[in-house]
Amino acid sequence: MRLMPVTDAMFLWGESRxxxxxxxxxxxYTLPDGVDETExxxxxxxxxxxxxxxxxxxxxxxxxxxxxxxxxxxxEPDRDxxxxxxxxxxxxxxxxxxxxxxxxxSRLHSGLLDRTRPLWEITLISGLPNRQIATFKKVHHAxxxxxxxxxxxxxxxSADPGERxxxxxxxxxxxxxxxxxxxxxxxxxxxxxxxxxxxxxxLKEQWGNSVGVTKAMNQYLAAMFGxxxxxxxxxxxxxxxxxxxRNITGARRFVAQSWSLExxxxxxxxxxxxxxxxxxxMCAGAMRKYLQSLNELPDKPLKAMAPVxxxxxxxxxxxxSVASVTANLATHIDDPATRMAMIQESMNSAKAQLRAMTAAxxxxxxxxxxxxxxxxxxxxxxxxxxxxxxxxxxxPGPREQMYWxxxxxxxxxxxxIPVDGMAMNITQVSNFRNIDFGITACRRSVPHAQRMxxxxxxxxxxxxxxxxxxxxx
Amino acid sequence: MRLMPVTDAMFLWGESRxxxxxxxxxxxYTLPDGVDETExxxxxxxxxxxxxxxxxxxxxxxxxxxxxxxxxxxxEPDRDxxxxxxxxxxxxxxxxxxxxxxxxxSRLHSGLLDRTRPLWEITLISGLPNRQIATFKKVHHAxxxxxxxxxxxxxxxSADPGERxxxxxxxxxxxxxxxxxxxxxxxxxxxxxxxxxxxxxxLKEQWGNSVGVTKAMNQYLAAMFGxxxxxxxxxxxxxxxxxxxRNITGARRFVAQSWSLExxxxxxxxxxxxxxxxxxxMCAGAMRKYLQSLNELPDKPLKAMAPVxxxxxxxxxxxxSVASVTANLATHIDDPATRMAMIQESMNSAKAQLRAMTAAxxxxxxxxxxxxxxxxxxxxxxxxxxxxxxxxxxxPGPREQMYWxxxxxxxxxxxxIPVDGMAMNITQVSNFRNIDFGITACRRSVPHAQRMxxxxxxxxxxxxxxxxxxxxx
Numbered sequence: 001m002r003l004m005p006v007t008d009a010m011f012l013w014g015e016s017r018x019x020x021x022x023x024x025x026x027x028x029y030t031l032p033d034g035v036d037e038t039e040x041x042x043x044x045x046x047x048x049x050x051x052x053x054x055x056x057x058x059x060x061x062x063x064x065x066x067x068x069x070x071x072x073x074x075x076e077p078d079r080d081x082x083x084x085x086x087x088x089x090x091x092x093x094x095x096x097x098x099x100x101x102x103x104x105x106s107r108l109h110s111g112l113l114d115r116t117r118p119l120w121e122i123t124l125i126s127g128l129p130n131r132q133i134a135t136f137k138k139v140h141h142a143x144x145x146x147x148x149x150x151x152x153x154x155x156x157x158s159a160d161p162g163e164r165x166x167x168x169x170x171x172x173x174x175x176x177x178x179x180x181x182x183x184x185x186x187x188x189x190x191x192x193x194x195x196x197x198x199x200x201x202x203l204k205e206q207w208g209n210s211v212g213v214t215k216a217m218n219q220y221l222a223a224m225f226g227x228x229x230x231x232x233x234x235x236x237x238x239x240x241x242x243x244x245x246r247n248i249t250g251a252r253r254f255v256a257q258s259w260s261l262e263x264x265x266x267x268x269x270x271x272x273x274x275x276x277x278x279x280x281x282m283c284a285g286a287m288r289k290y291l292q293s294l295n296e297l298p299d300k301p302l303k304a305m306a307p308v309x310x311x312x313x314x315x316x317x318x319x320x321s322v323a324s325v326t327a328n329l330a331t332h333i334d335d336p337a338t339r340m341a342m343i344q345e346s347m348n349s350a351k352a353q354l355r356a357m358t359a360a361x362x363x364x365x366x367x368x369x370x371x372x373x374x375x376x377x378x379x380x381x382x383x384x385x386x387x388x389x390x391x392x393x394x395x396p397g398p399r400e401q402m403y404w405x406x407x408x409x410x411x412x413x414x415x416x417i418p419v420d421g422m423a424m425n426i427t428q429v430s431n432f433r434n435i436d437f438g439i440t441a442c443r444r445s446v447p448h449a450q451r452m453x454x455x456x457x458x459x460x461x462x463x464x465x466x467x468x469x470x471x472x473x
Numbered sequence: 474m475r476l477m478p479v480t481d482a483m484f485l486w487g488e489s490r491x492x493x494x495x496x497x498x499x500x501x502y503t504l505p506d507g508v509d510e511t512e513x514x515x516x517x518x519x520x521x522x523x524x525x526x527x528x529x530x531x532x533x534x535x536x537x538x539x540x541x542x543x544x545x546x547x548x549e550p551d552r553d554x555x556x557x558x559x560x561x562x563x564x565x566x567x568x569x570x571x572x573x574x575x576x577x578x579s580r581l582h583s584g585l586l587d588r589t590r591p592l593w594e595i596t597l598i599s600g601l602p603n604r605q606i607a608t609f610k611k612v613h614h615a616x617x618x619x620x621x622x623x624x625x626x627x628x629x630x631s632a633d634p635g636e637r638x639x640x641x642x643x644x645x646x647x648x649x650x651x652x653x654x655x656x657x658x659x660x661x662x663x664x665x666x667x668x669x670x671x672x673x674x675x676l677k678e679q680w681g682n683s684v685g686v687t688k689a690m691n692q693y694l695a696a697m698f699g700x701x702x703x704x705x706x707x708x709x710x711x712x713x714x715x716x717x718x719r720n721i722t723g724a725r726r727f728v729a730q731s732w733s734l735e736x737x738x739x740x741x742x743x744x745x746x747x748x749x750x751x752x753x754x755m756c757a758g759a760m761r762k763y764l765q766s767l768n769e770l771p772d773k774p775l776k777a778m779a780p781v782x783x784x785x786x787x788x789x790x791x792x793x794s795v796a797s798v799t800a801n802l803a804t805h806i807d808d809p810a811t812r813m814a815m816i817q818e819s820m821n822s823a824k825a826q827l828r829a830m831t832a833a834x835x836x837x838x839x840x841x842x843x844x845x846x847x848x849x850x851x852x853x854x855x856x857x858x859x860x861x862x863x864x865x866x867x868x869p870g871p872r873e874q875m876y877w878x879x880x881x882x883x884x885x886x887x888x889x890i891p892v893d894g895m896a897m898n899i900t901q902v903s904n905f906r907n908i909d910f911g912i913t914a915c916r917r918s919v920p921h922a923q924r925m926x927x928x929x930x931x932x933x934x935x936x937x938x939x940x941x942x943x944x945x946x
Contacts, residue, residue, distance in 0.1 A: 017585060017587075017588065018589070038567050041566075056750065080917070082724075082916065082917070082920070084576075085724055085916060088576075088580065089561075089566040089573070089576075090563075090564075090566060090577075091564040091566040091567070091600055092563055092564055093514075093562040093563060093597075093599050093600075094564070094599070100562070103557075103561075103562075104563075107561065110587075111584045112490060112584070112585070113722050114490075114583075114721075114723045115490070115723075115725070116723065116917065117722070117723040126565075126566050126567065127566075129566055207862075249587060249589040250585050250587045250588075250589065251555075251558055251590070264555070267739040368591070412718060443555065443558060444555070444589065445555070447555070469717050
């Protein structure tokens with residue numbers, strides 16, 4: 001029995017029929033030569049369905065007090081776990097293209113997880129051509145964030161195509177073996193009395209002293225009210241209302257695509273920027289094109305919430321450990337190079353701001369600055385006061401070619417959470433030589449999510465051309 | 474725009490994550506010779522996905538006032554209907570047996586319908602052997618009861634294997650063609666002032682006069698408190714608490730099987746009873762065996778809620794038109810013939826009671842007698858005060874061998890609604906020469922629902938033997 005941290009519980013509070021709070025995604029694999037597909041799938045199904053020695057959080061069920069989700073939430077082992085419920089087999093209808101796969105994933109990602117059971121599902125998907133198979137995983141965000149999810153995948157994958165594992169990827173055994181690859185964990189940074197005092201002072205004195213958080217908050221608020229802030233983008237302030245900012249419905253559309261990591265990196269470098277800057281540039285360009293196609297490109301720039309992992313390298317156990325910065329997407333600017341410069345300026349300001357704080361201060365700061373956003377979500381006014389235009393999240397994945405019991409990992413497409421007022425989420429996972437984009441959108445507010453894939457490519461080509469480099473390999 | 478009747482809206486009020494209120498089921502077909510499966514399926518998909526000229530309720534979306542579901546609920550045409558959302562294609566993983574089909578149906582039946590869209594889904598299922606294909610339909614009970622659902626199926630089916638229809642089975646065109654087979658509808662019976670006065674008098678005077686309803690209510694309450702009632706079974710009174718009477722979770726298990734209608738009818742006749750009596754006898758025997766296997770057979774008999782359609786023959790438009798009677802399942806009695814006699818006695822008493830009332834009076838009576846059950850559902854105390862042990866519902870289906878654009882209808886397996894305190898629902902549809910049983914259960918409270926199929930057969934054999942007839946054809 002353990003208590004769920006409040007930062008995890010927030011994802012239970014914010015959940016509704018229209019806003020399920022689970023993350024997930026498709027992993028795509030090619031089977032090794034000489035292996036029978038049905039046999040291989042049944043072996044993995046059998047392994048995944050072993051209920052003995054299951055690791056947490058897969059083994060744990062919510063235990064609520066009479067105060068329900070708003071009281072203390074405990075997690076306890078589920079003594080009656082039904083592995084056939086959690087581990088499913090599905091197949092694609094003919095012709096079994098990626099299109100049918102993404103249709104299935106869209107349906108699987110819609111709909112709530114059952115709160116009377118451990119909050120996860122895995123579906124093994126057959127019926128793809130060319131010896132490919134896929135998995136779709138769905139885990140509540142209260143249990144795992146994107147980085148924790150990658151830790152889980154890494155624990156089940158291997159860089160050795162010949163390696164076969166006898167233990168379930170969901171077992172304590174597999175998890176402990178994986179954890180041994182890391183230095184023994186230090187205690188995670190928790191806010192100290194000084195940190196709390198700093199925030200307390202801030203709240204009492206209305207930004208009156210000069211510790212890191214207060215400075216950051218001052219700078220933040222100054223930018224929000226347009227009196228300084230040196231390029232820092234802030235939520236709410238001047239965020240235009242587009243069709244990405246409607247209150248959402250419960251059905252999802254999930255589409256995905258890979259780009260060459262080298263190609264994206266080269267584009268970023270040409271602007272003296274990072275891969276992350278390059279990705280934001282692609283997303284900004286694509287959203288600009290999307291809104292242009294609907295004749296609703298606003299005069300003011302879209303702003304993206306860009307979650308930043310604040311997880312120490314040795315912390316692989318926390319459910320959530322994320323701060324967020326605001327990226328100005330400069331979508332009102334036609335010239336790709338000027339647009340890119342403005343995006344980078346906002347990111348550099350935000351990063352400088354975070355660097356001035358301790359991890360614990362960042363945590364508190366994040367809690368405080370995200371409060372107004374939660375308020376609009378709970379009052380369902382997020383469509384009228386959008387905090388951001390979109391979420392764009394970048395999660396570092398495996399750096400080598402990975403294999404799952406011999407099956408080559410071809411793609412790792414993340415599905416995440418649209419919320420009221422932010423009907424689209426773009427998440428990327430870097431996976432060996434690729435960067436895998438997953439776009440998760442409210443099916444009603446963003447009916448043409450598929451077009452975003454083409455627009456991302458067009459935006460990349462445009463940025464390459466503006467930087468004077470040819471379309472990459 | 475039309476107003477939803479209160480008797481339909483009740484199914485929205487009672488809905489929660491754990492208790493989705495939709496009905497559905499599998500229809501199983503064999504493709505005609507010489508037809509390509511993929512081609513045939515794509516033709517049906519294309520027809521089903523036509524959004525033009527869609528009939529209600531498939532075309533309508535809920536329109537709530539600020540009072541939400543408890544205010545007046547209107548239904549209006551959905552101007553932005555996404556047919557690819559409602560009409561889905563799915564395939565079974567290998568080996569594609571009925572087992573995989575029922576696993577998929579269990580998953581499809583779990584989970585809520587999206588209230589921001591018309592409240593239905595149809596999934597076309599491929600991947601079965603022997604040229605079989607299946608559909609799984611899911612419609613909110615607020616829009617359709619079992620009988621309305623059969624009207625829908627009948628409108629898309631034909632007794633002529635050669636008939637091919639160019640219109641969507643969901644279209645006004647198909648529906649109007651079907652309606653022309655019926656005499657022009659009379660106005661449905663509505664409670665008259667006299668009826669309402671009768672109920673009002675009853676409520677005011679605490680069962681003091683002698684009109685039909687009051688008499689029935691008296692008899693009913695007398696039986697409930699054990700002071701008469703001549704064999705009439707009543708809810709609540711002495712209903713034993715078994716594992717069928719837990720508060721339920723959101724996940725379902727759906728299993729199904731066909732029996733020969735002739736065989737079931739012959740068994741019923743041997744006891745001077747109806748097909749419905751025979752079915753109740755099978756269910757009683759099967760539930761007795763199930764509880765015996767868990768070592769929890771109670772001393773007191775289980776009681777079944779047996780919905781009775783009060784729909785006039787010419788009314789094919791109402792969403793819900795159902796009363797319910799209580800069947801004493803006599804599960805405490807070991808001897809099959811004695812058990813059968815007690816079941817029949819309770820059904821005959823209940824029917825005699827209903828016959829003494831007008832349709833309008835039955836409606837009011839049903840509303841009043843079902844109120845305590847709704848109260849226990851809303852207060853989540855249904856597990857402590859179970860109104861019934863189980864729901865057993867019998868719906869008349871097609872009387873001939875039917876075809877869907879040439880595909881032979883092999884089975885029509887209904888999926889229905891378990892609720893708190895009644896974790897299992899057994900519904901049957903008579904279909905040409907068969908009676909198709911569908912068992913829908915909470916996946917946690919009734920984990921061995923599959924065994925019910927074997928127990929139903931065993932119970933039938935036992936009743937045949939006790940009546941001195943051999944196992945039927």
